[in-house]
Amino acid sequence: DGGITQSPKYLFRKEGQNVTLSCEQNLNHDAMYWYRQDPGQGLRLIYYSQIVNDFQKGDIAEGYSVSREKKESFPLTVTSAQKNPTAFYLCASSIVGGPYGYTFGSGTRLTVV
């Protein structure tokens, strides 16, 4: 089955640690996205990429970093510079140039301990 796989489902981070969230898709989509979801704030764009080895900052990129070395993979690193990282993180992918909407993964819940 085609889809997006996010791992892990739950992640705990200690103060000062960097953590990396995995996102893999087998939909052959060119574009991939990372969103952060907080209660009552909807989905806020962190980073997106439309092609391998290229990515753009979204609205809340500070404290996060990404890479796009393969079409299928778009990992997100939450760095120690992100002061309030506790949230639900969603990865999505889409075709570029068409009105097909996004396919989302099942998310990773990150908690600072």
Add this chain to the structure above:
Amino acid sequence: QQQVKQSPQSLIVQKGGISIINCAYENTAFDYFPWYQQFPGKGPALLIAIRPDVSEKKEGRFTISFNKSAKQFSLHIMDSQPGDSATYFCAGGSYNNNDMRFGAGTRLTVKP
């Protein structure tokens, strides 16, 4: 900046009733307006979408109404069922799909 405003924040409807969620957008460059449904602990899933050249789109019990002049669109869920209880997000975007803007979400509860 919040380019898509969604209301209400939460909604309680009796089984069999009509659920209505409203959205307003600011960016006139948007030409694609999807609705997503999200169950707890899951990612959002595309429910239904509309282009601005039509005023209404219906798929089963779900209908989008679109008012281009008012820059507003709404989701109507007819004969609401407890299984429809979820969070619903509206969004606006373009054919390039590289800048989809989401509303803040509406938590719908359908009481049996």
